[in-house]
Amino acid sequence: MKHTITFLPDNITTTVDKGENLLNAAAQAGVYIHANCGGDGVCGKCKVLINKGEVRSEKANLKQEDWDKGYRPACQSTVESDLEVTIPEMTTKSGRTLKRRPRTTRTVSAKTLDSLIGSWEIKPPVRKLYLELDPPSMEDNIADMDRVLCGIKQAFPDHEGEPSYDHPELIKYLPAVLREADWKVTLLLLRRNQGGFRIIDVEAGDTTAKLYGLALDIGTTTCSGLLIDLNNGEILAESSGYNDQISCGEDVISRIVYAKRPGGQKALQEKVVGTINTIIKDICQELVISPDNIAYMMAAGNTIMSHLLLGLDPKYLREAPYVPAISRFPLTKAADLGIHAHPSMRLFLYPCIASYVGGDIVAGVHACQMAKSDKVSLFIDIGTNGEIVVGNKDWMVCAACSAGPAFEGGGIRYGMRASSGAIENFQIHPETFDPMIVTIDHIKPSGICGSGLIAIVAELLESGVIDQQGKFRHNLDTPRVRQERDGWEYVLVWAKDSLIGEDIVITEVDLDNLMRAKGAMYAGYQTLLESVGLGFADLDQVIMAGNFGAYIDLERAICIGLLPDMDRENFYYIGNASMLGCQISLSDVNRFQERLTVRQLMTNMELSENPEFMQHYMAALFLPHTDMSLFPTVGKMLAERG
Amino acid sequence: MKHTITFLPDNITTTVDKGENLLNAAAQAGVYIHANCGGDGVCGKCKVLINKGEVRSEKANLKQEDWDKGYRPACQSTVESDLEVTIPEMTTKSGRTLKRRPRTTRTVSAKTLDSLIGSWEIKPPVRKLYLELDPPSMEDNIADMDRVLCGIKQAFPDHEGEPSYDHPELIKYLPAVLREADWKVTLLLLRRNQGGFRIIDVEAGDTTAKLYGLALDIGTTTCSGLLIDLNNGEILAESSGYNDQISCGEDVISRIVYAKRPGGQKALQEKVVGTINTIIKDICQELVISPDNIAYMMAAGNTIMSHLLLGLDPKYLREAPYVPAISRFPLTKAADLGIHAHPSMRLFLYPCIASYVGGDIVAGVHACQMAKSDKVSLFIDIGTNGEIVVGNKDWMVCAACSAGPAFEGGGIRYGMRASSGAIENFQIHPETFDPMIVTIDHIKPSGICGSGLIAIVAELLESGVIDQQGKFRHNLDTPRVRQERDGWEYVLVWAKDSLIGEDIVITEVDLDNLMRAKGAMYAGYQTLLESVGLGFADLDQVIMAGNFGAYIDLERAICIGLLPDMDRENFYYIGNASMLGCQISLSDVNRFQERLTVRQLMTNMELSENPEFMQHYMAALFLPHTDMSLFPTVGKMLAERG
Numbered sequence A, B: 001m002k003h004t005i006t007f008l009p010d011n012i013t014t015t016v017d018k019g020e021n022l023l024n025a026a027a028q029a030g031v032y033i034h035a036n037c038g039g040d041g042v043c044g045k046c047k048v049l050i051n052k053g054e055v056r057s058e059k060a061n062l063k064q065e066d067w068d069k070g071y072r073p074a075c076q077s078t079v080e081s082d083l084e085v086t087i088p089e090m091t092t093k094s095g096r097t098l099k100r101r102p103r104t105t106r107t108v109s110a111k112t113l114d115s116l117i118g119s120w121e122i123k124p125p126v127r128k129l130y131l132e133l134d135p136p137s138m139e140d141n142i143a144d145m146d147r148v149l150c151g152i153k154q155a156f157p158d159h160e161g162e163p164s165y166d167h168p169e170l171i172k173y174l175p176a177v178l179r180e181a182d183w184k185v186t187l188l189l190l191r192r193n194q195g196g197f198r199i200i201d202v203e204a205g206d207t208t209a210k211l212y213g214l215a216l217d218i219g220t221t222t223c224s225g226l227l228i229d230l231n232n233g234e235i236l237a238e239s240s241g242y243n244d245q246i247s248c249g250e251d252v253i254s255r256i257v258y259a260k261r262p263g264g265q266k267a268l269q270e271k272v273v274g275t276i277n278t279i280i281k282d283i284c285q286e287l288v289i290s291p292d293n294i295a296y297m298m299a300a301g302n303t304i305m306s307h308l309l310l311g312l313d314p315k316y317l318r319e320a321p322y323v324p325a326i327s328r329f330p331l332t333k334a335a336d337l338g339i340h341a342h343p344s345m346r347l348f349l350y351p352c353i354a355s356y357v358g359g360d361i362v363a364g365v366h367a368c369q370m371a372k373s374d375k376v377s378l379f380i381d382i383g384t385n386g387e388i389v390v391g392n393k394d395w396m397v398c399a400a401c402s403a404g405p406a407f408e409g410g411g412i413r414y415g416m417r418a419s420s421g422a423i424e425n426f427q428i429h430p431e432t433f434d435p436m437i438v439t440i441d442h443i444k445p446s447g448i449c450g451s452g453l454i455a456i457v458a459e460l461l462e463s464g465v466i467d468q469q470g471k472f473r474h475n476l477d478t479p480r481v482r483q484e485r486d487g488w489e490y491v492l493v494w495a496k497d498s499l500i501g502e503d504i505v506i507t508e509v510d511l512d513n514l515m516r517a518k519g520a521m522y523a524g525y526q527t528l529l530e531s532v533g534l535g536f537a538d539l540d541q542v543i544m545a546g547n548f549g550a551y552i553d554l555e556r557a558i559c560i561g562l563l564p565d566m567d568r569e570n571f572y573y574i575g576n577a578s579m580l581g582c583q584i585s586l587s588d589v590n591r592f593q594e595r596l597t598v599r600q601l602m603t604n605m606e607l608s609e610n611p612e613f614m615q616h617y618m619a620a621l622f623l624p625h626t627d628m629s630l631f632p633t634v635g636k637m638l639a640e641r642g
Helices: A022-029 A064-069 A144-155 A168-180 A244-248 A252-259 A264-287 A303-309 A359-367 A450-462 A508-531 A546-551 A554-559 A577-587 A589-601 A611-619 A632-641 B022-029 B064-069 B144-155 B168-180 B244-248 B252-259 B264-287 B303-309 B359-367 B450-462 B508-531 B546-551 B554-559 B577-587 B589-601 B611-619 B632-641
Strands: A002-008 A012-017 A047-052 A055-057 A071-073 A077-079 A083-086 A126-132 A184-191 A197-204 A212-218 A222-229 A235-242 A294-301 A346-349 A377-382 A386-391 A396-401 A422-428 A435-439 A481-484 A487-493 A504-507 A541-545 A571-575 A602-604 B002-008 B012-017 B047-052 B055-057 B071-073 B077-079 B083-086 B126-132 B184-191 B197-204 B212-218 B222-229 B235-242 B294-301 B346-349 B377-382 B386-391 B396-401 B422-428 B435-439 B481-484 B487-493 B504-507 B541-545 B571-575 B602-604
Touching: A002 A022, A012 A022, A022 A077, A022 A083, A022 A422, A022 A435, A055 A071, A064 A071, A126 A144, A126 A294, A144 A168, A144 A184, A144 A197, A168 A197, A197 A294, A212 A264, A212 A303, A212 A577, A222 A264, A222 A577, A235 A264, A244 A252, A244 A264, A252 A264, A252 A303, A264 A303, A294 A303, A294 A359, A294 A577, A303 A359, A359 A377, A359 A386, A359 A577, A359 A589, A377 A508, A377 A546, A386 A508, A396 A508, A422 A450, A422 A487, A435 A487, A450 A504, A450 A508, A450 A546, A450 A554, A450 A632, A487 A508, A504 A508, A508 A611, A541 A546, A541 A577, A546 A571, A554 A632, A571 A577, A577 A589, A589 A602, B002 B022, B012 B022, B022 B077, B022 B422, B022 B435, B055 B071, B064 B071, B126 B144, B126 B294, B144 B168, B144 B184, B144 B197, B168 B197, B197 B294, B212 B264, B212 B303, B212 B577, B222 B264, B222 B577, B235 B264, B244 B252, B244 B264, B252 B264, B252 B303, B264 B303, B294 B303, B294 B359, B294 B577, B359 B377, B359 B386, B359 B577, B359 B589, B377 B508, B377 B546, B386 B508, B396 B508, B422 B450, B422 B487, B435 B487, B450 B504, B450 B508, B450 B546, B450 B554, B450 B632, B487 B508, B504 B508, B508 B611, B541 B546, B541 B577, B546 B571, B554 B632, B571 B577, B577 B589, B589 B602
Parallel strands: A002 A083, A212 A294, A294 A346, A377 A541, A396 A602, A541 A571, B002 B083, B212 B294, B294 B346, B377 B541, B396 B602, B541 B571
Antiparallel strands: A002 A012, A047 A071, A047 A083, A055 A077, A126 A184, A184 A197, A212 A222, A222 A235, A377 A386, A386 A396, A422 A435, A481 A487, A487 A504, B002 B012, B047 B071, B047 B083, B055 B077, B126 B184, B184 B197, B212 B222, B222 B235, B377 B386, B386 B396, B422 B435, B481 B487, B487 B504
C-alpha cells in the first residue's frame, strides 16, 4: 500500500510504501533533515512535525515537550497513512533561518524492467516421463535398457535422435528398480543438444510431480541457491551464505595465491563444495526433500570461482596474459566434485570469457537478452572488479576493469560492506554543511558503504565542500572540514554519535581512491565503445547488475562520473543477473541452449596494458570528468549551484 | 616350405610343411599307421620305411635292426624333404596281410578366407594430431582449451562438427602441458559418431608415432590381448592368460551363482580387471611402453563376462526369461573400472544381443561381414554353449544352444581340454579295430579333446564299431570293445601306453552326451532357418568361429551330424572371431561404427522352451540324424562301408 507524503515548507511530495521509515522517505525525496546519528534516535535532532496523518514512532531521545507538540523523531517513525510533515527550519546562532536546500532532483533508481529479461517457457532441459512397461517374457526378452529405450521412443514418436544413457551407475540399479516397481517407473531425461534424450535416472512409480532444479550463484564472497519447481517454474526455497573460501582470502587474487600452497587448491575446492552442500542441505531440510530429488543444477561464478570449483589450477588466471584453462566447462556430474547429489546429476556451469570476465557475467548478459536485441547496451557489474560488456545481437565486446574495491568499502578509511550501520544515504545542509546521515538498519553509523560513498562524494561536490579535483575547500565555516596529519578530511559523524566511538571521516585519500575506481569504469566504457567505432551517443541503454545497482542513486552516480550522462530513462537495474540467468536456464531449454551463443558472441579486451584505456583513465580522474561535454547535465547543475 | 609325401602301398600323396610330424601327416592324409601311444615313441609300433627323402628322427623304442634297415618311428620323425614312405602291412597271427583302409576322404579343414573378413583401412577411431600453437598474448588470451580447439579446426578445415572434450582430468593438466611443451603438443582425438573429434588426451611434443590400441577378448576361461600399432595396423604384442574368475567357478553359471554371495559380484569384477591388468602389464613390459600410451581398448566378451566387467548384477541373466541389464554398453573409461590405463582412455565393449548371445558373437559376426553379404550364412561358435547366427545383410536370427560341454571335454569320462596329451586325431584299423592315436605334443595320451572326440566317434561309426544309435556292436573280434560295470566301451589306449596309468576308454554314456551336444547344435540350425522360412538348401556358407573350428575335420563333423552335409567348399574357419572383430574395430573407424548396425540386425530366439527346437533335437539324437536325407554324403559313405 502506498502513501503520499508532503514535506513542508518546501512542498515536496513523495510516495512511499506503508511502513517506510520517514527519514528514508525524506532522504529519497531529496529533503534534508538534520539527522546526525544515522537513525539511531540518539542525537534527537531529526524531529519533524506531523501536521496530518499518522506515524508510528519511538520517542527515543526526543524531549517530552516536543513529543507533546506533535514532533516525532523522523528516524524512529514509520509511515502509516498519507502525511503532511513540516521540517523545522534551522537557525544560526543569530537567529537567521538557514535555508535548507531543496535538491534539484530526487533519488532516481534505475528501472527493473521485465521486458528486458523477457518471458521464458517452463520447458526445462530435464523432464520426467512415467512409463508402464510390459514385463519381459520368453518371446520378448530384450535387455532392460532396451525396453526402457523403446518406451521412450513410443512416448515421443516424433522425437528425433536415439535416446541414450551414459551413466555407469544407472545401469547397475536399473534392473532392480524395474522389477521392484513392477515395470512402472519414472525416467529423468535430459534433452540433448543434438536432439533426443539422455536418461539420467530411473525411479520406481510415478514421481513426475517431483522435478526440481537448483540455481546456484557462486560468488567470491557469497554463494546463493534457489530451488525451482521445474514443473511450473516457481521458486520453492532459497538459501545463501558466505563462501567458505573466505577463510583463505577475501578476494580472488588472495584465493589464487592461496591455491599455490601445498593442498591449497584442493582445500579451496572443498570449501566451495562445502558451501554448496550447506545450501543444498538447508533447502532440502526446508522442503523435506532428498538431495537426490534435485534433477539438475545450473551454476554461475566468475572465472576463478569456476576454476576452483572444478579443481582447475587458477595460477595462469593471475599471470599475464591472463589465460583461463577453459572457457566452456565440460559436462560435470555434481557428485564427482563432492557435491551431495544424485550420482548422475549434472552441474552446468555458465561458460566464461576470460580470466576476469566470468560465467556470472555471461549469465547476466544472457538473462537480460542483450544478445537478442538490436539496441546497443552497456552492461555493468561493479564490485571489486568492474565487468563491462557493450554490444547487441550482432557483436559484443567485454572487459574487466581493476576498479579497486572502493565501491565495496575497500581503500576507503571508514569503508565497509553494505551491512548494518553503514551510511547508505547522505545529504549536506548547504549553509551549515551539516550532514543528514541515513544508515542501514537505522543504527549508529559505523562506516560507509558503496552507495553511501557515492552520495557523500556527490553531495560534497554539489555543495562545494570539495572541488572537481576532489580536493577540500579550506575556507568553509564548519569544524567538519579540517586538516589532520594525513591531510584534509570531512567529519561525517562525530565520535559521540558513531557506533565505533571515533569520528567517521572521508579523506582526500578516499576521494582519490574513489576517483580512480570510477575513472577506470568510465574509461572502460569509452575504450570498449571506441574499439567498435562507437561513442556514448550510440548507446541505447545501460544495464546494471549486482547488488550495487539496486541502491545506487543514478543522479549522484552520474554526478561523480561513474555512469555516463544520458537519459535516466535508459538505465535498467537487473539485480542478481547471474542467478537470474541460472534460473532462466533451468526453466527453459531454449534459453538454456542460448547461453553458448551468448558466450560465442562475446570478445574479451584486455584493458590493463591498453594505451587508449590509459589515456581515457587519466582524463577521468576528475569529478565527473575533465571533458565536461561528456556530462552536460552535471555541468549545468554545478553551474547553477556555483 | 612345402614337401610332398607319397605313402605306399596305397599311393596316397599329401603335401605338408617342412618340419611336420610324419604321424600327423599320415593322420591328416587319412593314412592309417599302427600308433598306439599317441606319439610318445614308447610303443614302437608306428615304424615306417623311408624309401626316398630325408626325415629327422629320434630312435625312441625302435629296434636297432629296424633303424638300420631304414625304418623310422613315424611319431618321432619330422619331414625334411619330399618323401616316399612305405607303411608296413599288418598281418594276422596266421600271416594274412590285414588290409589297411585307405580313407575315402582325407582330413578336410574349413578354409580361412580373407575375402570373408575383407580388408580394413588403417583409420582408427582414435588419431593423433601434432600442433604447434601460437603462445597466448595480451591481444590473444583465449582460454587454453579454446586455443587447442582452434588448432584442431585449422588442422581439419573441412571437418564437420565442433571438436569437444569431456574429461575432467584433461582440463586439469592441459595448461601445464601446453606451457611445459612450449605450445607444441600432440592431441589424442576420438572420432565421434556424430562427426568431429573429442579430445582424449594431450601430450608434450610430437608423439604421433606412438598410437596403440588394445584388442581384448574376455573369455570365460581365457582372456587375451593384442596390442596394435594404430599407425599401421601391425600387431606388436600379444598376451593371454586364464581369467582369474576361474577360481570362482569354471563356467558362466557358476560365476553367476558366485556373484550372489556377499561381495561376490565385486570380487568377480576385480578378478577380471586383474586379469586384464596382467595382460596390459605383460604387453607394456615387452614393448617398454607405459599403459598410458594405449590410446583405446576394444573388448568383446559374452554377456555374463561383459556384465561382470562393468559391475552389473548378472542374476537376471540366469533366470527366465533371461534378460540382460543392457545390450549396448555405455561409454566406459577403463580406469573407472580399475584397469591400469590413462584416466581418459575409453574401453569399448562389443554390444550383446541376449543373455547367452554376447559381444563375442557380435564381434565375430562383425568380423566376418555377414551383415554386409547377400549370402545366407550360418555362423557357429561351439563351446560350452553353442551360439548360432543365421542371416545376411537384411536379417539375422541368433540363438544359444545349451549344447553342454562335450566338445570341451565335459561330460566325457576321459574328456579334457585341448592341451598336451589330448587325443586330437584318431583312426581305426578296419580289420583289427586297433587305433591310430595322435596326441597334442606327441606325448602319451591322457584324455580326449573335442576334435579327438569327433574323430573317434566318426571312426567308430565308419568302421562299424558302433551303430547309428551310438551303441557298440557286441560281436566284434577285439578285446578293445568290452562291457564294464557302467556299460559297453571301447579301449582307446591301454594303461601301459597311457600317461595316466589306466585304460582310456570311450563309453556309451560318452556317446550319448556327444549326441545330445551335436543334436542340440543341429536342431538349433534347423530351428533358426525355419523361423525365417528357410532350409539347409538355402544356406550359402558356414562360418565356424572359436578355437574349436581350427582343428575340426569337416568330414568327420558332418559324419556325426554336428555340421550340415553341404559342399565342403562352403565351410569357413575364422579363428578367434571375437578378437578379430576387436582388432578390426580398433583399426578402422568405419568398421568400428558398423558394429552397432550388426547388433541392431540381430534378433535373438530362445530355444530352451521352443517346441520346434525340441522336435528337431529329438530327431537329431542319432548318427548323423534320423532323417538321412539331410546327410546324403554320409548315407552314401556308410552304405559303401556297410
